[in-house]
Amino acid sequence: MDSNTLQALNVQASIISQSGRHAMPTFDEALAVVDDLVGHTRGKSLSEPEILIMRGSWNNREFVEIAEDSPYSINYLQRGVATRLWEILTKTIGYGQRVNKKNVRNFLEQAVQRHHGQSAKYTAIEGLKPSTENLIKLLGGQPPDISNFYGRTEELSTLKKLIAKHRCVSLIGAAGIGKTALAAKLIQEINAEHRHSFDYIIWKSVAHTPSFQDFVNELLTLIYSSESEPALAQFTKATVSMLISYMQAHRCLLILDESDSLFNINNLEQKLEYKLFFRRVIEEVNHSCLLLTHRVFPDDLEDLVVAGRPVSYLKIKGLDxxxxxxxxxxxxxxxxxxxxxxxxxxxxxxxxxxxxxxxxxxxxxxxxxxxxxxxxxxFSSQLQAMLDQSFGYLLNELQRQIMIYLAEEIAVGSQWTNFNNLLNELKRKLQTYISTSELILALETLEKLSLIETFNDPNSKIINFTLQPAVKKYILKDPQGLVHSSQQMAIAS
Ligand SMILES: Nc1ncnc2c1ncn2[C@@H]1O[C@H](COP(=O)(O)OP(=O)(O)OP(=O)(O)O)[C@@H](O)[C@H]1O
Ligand SMILES: [Mg+2]
Structure with missing residues (x-):
């Protein structure tokens, strides 16, 4: 028996012992449930040969026997149909594990159990169907559809470890790199775990920068309406403590999607309120975790990392x-x-x-x-907007000049530039003094903004820099006139 089969059997045993009341489903019951799920995912129901393979596998029959009783050749069934069938079943009922001929019956049975145990309240949340009767409560907004999700196995495993160990985890990366999709995939995987690591998962997009009062009230309303208790109508200092107490008493994963704006609020009072809230979660809460997705790791959190607080981050790059x-x-x-x-x-x-x-x-x-x-x-409009924003007002003069220099170097065929070259060439080009620490700080910011790519040469141990082709193109074309618009640099002399 392979490990997948064993694992699947364990899941099944645990479902039965927890529910203790579902009779084993028949193949036709399982087919009805799975056909629905597959139809929903790929927009097409199961085909006749797919059903034949599933029925045969359910009854432990070999491909040769299935083919004998059908109008199809064994080659067509085994190589043409089955490979794709296992793929779509993995996607729809695998919950993080691969479905194959040997274990498909277990997954089909689990799918029926899940279907029966499902609370109508949560079915609206795409791809987040609770896995056992011991439900995780999913509250808040709707995470994006992740039915066409690829890769990220390593990132998911790292993220799971980070949220188990830290009270605040930042998922950072460039525009469109897949932060939101990865967070949604994470929920799906946590939800499919045998032993859930959280009782509540709250998904909240904060791209619209809610006021701190609205933010707290909305969270409490979500939590307490799910508990059928009245939420507080008025915001007071005590309501923040209520939220913190709740996160102390329950294992919550609070996901704040697109949270960059919360760290860049102009209103200082609001900014401080959020900062204090994040600090309290990090310092006072033991079994809950705040997962933030944003493009840039905020200095406020960096200070906490430096101070040794349970805060961490994962920077993601493109798909493998x-x-x-x-x-x-x-x-x-x-x-x-x-x-x-x-x-x-x-x-x-x-x-x-x-x-x-x-x-x-x-x-x-x-x-x-x-x-x-x-x-x-x-390039996409999101990337263009991010670059407009960066060259429009985020970058200082030295950072801007680094970007221009790297783009020009790539244009003349020099793909990577190392630190010393960059320092010397910038000094020569700009005819001004630039200290090593100034250059380090400028490069750190560019890296945080995902504007430059780095590569550590394992032999020379020297760090090298380059730009993504789309970023290089933006700089050389300067479509909005923002790249070269600024005055000569005013670097400390
Ligand atoms: N692993 C993946 N497999 C397939 N598609 C993906 C994957 N990750 C992201 N996508 C798709 O890429 C697009 C951008 O992803 P997403 O919205 O998660 O990016 P983001 O990093 O959150 O961007 P932003 O910084 O704008 O919030 C979406 O259409 C998403 O479905
Ligand atoms: Mg996003």
Missing amino acids: ANSALQFLYSQGLENEEKCSELVQIYYGNPLELKTVANRINHFFGGSTEKFLENKTTL
Whole structure:
């Protein structure tokens, strides 16, 4: 018996012992439930040969026997149909584990158990169906659909460890790199765990920068309406303590999506209120965790990391090459070599890949080859907005000059620039004194903003810098006139 089968059997045993009342489903019951789920995920019900394979596997029959009693060849069933069938079943009923011929019956039975145990209240949250009767309560807004999710296995495992150990975890990365999608996938996985590590998961987008009062009241309303107790109508200092007490008494995972704005509020009083709240969660709460997604790791949190508080972060980059390729195929593109080129150009950024795939489908009939004949780098409106914002007002003069220098170097064929070269060349080009610490601080900020890419040479131990092609293109084209707009640098002399 392989480990998957064993694990699946354990899950099943635990479900039965917890519920103690569901009879084992028949194949037809399981088929009805799973057909629905598959239809929902891929927009197409199970086909006749797929059902034959599932029924045969349920009855422990070999492919040769299944084929004998059917109009299909064994080759077609085993290689043509089954491979894709296991993929879609893994996606819909696998809950983090691979479904195959040997274990499919267990997963089908589990799917029926889940279906029966499901509370109607939570079914509206796509992909977040509770896994056992010992439900995690999912409150708040709706996480995005992640039915077409690829890769991120390592990141998910790191994230799970981080949220178990720390009271506040930041998920950071460039625009469109997949922070929100990863957080949604994390919920799905936690929810499918045998022993849940949280009692409540609260999903809240804070992109609209709610006032601190609204933020606290909304959270309390969510929590207490789920407990059928009245929420407080008025915000007082005590309500913040109520929220903290709640997070002390329960194991909550509070996910604040797109939380950059909370750390950049202009209103100082509001900024301080949020800061104090985050501090209290970090210092006073033991079994709950705050998961923040944002593009830049805020200085306020960095101070807490330096002070040794239970705060951590995970910076994510693009999808790994294979997952990015699979993602492009799912968007309708085909040519492996050319798709690999796209993955390199866009550094595996799923939003950029999705945007370019849409354009290739629209303008080039899905031919990546034709698209790549015209040397061009397109980028999404999100990336353009992020770069406009950076060059418009976020970057200081030294940071701006570093970006321009790196872009020009790449244009003349020098892909990577090391620290010393950068320091010397900038001094020469700008004819001004730049200290090592100034350059380090400037590079740290650019890295935090995901504007530069770094590479540590394992032999020389020297750090090298470059830009993503789309960022380089933005700088050289300067579409909004923001890159070169600023006055000569005023670096400390
Ligand atoms: N692992 C993945 N597999 C497939 N698609 C993905 C993956 N990660 C992200 N995507 C897709 O890429 C797009 C951008 O992802 P997402 O919104 O999570 O990015 P983000 O980092 O949160 O961006 P922002 O900084 O703007 O909030 C979405 O359409 C999402 O579905
Ligand atoms: Mg996001």
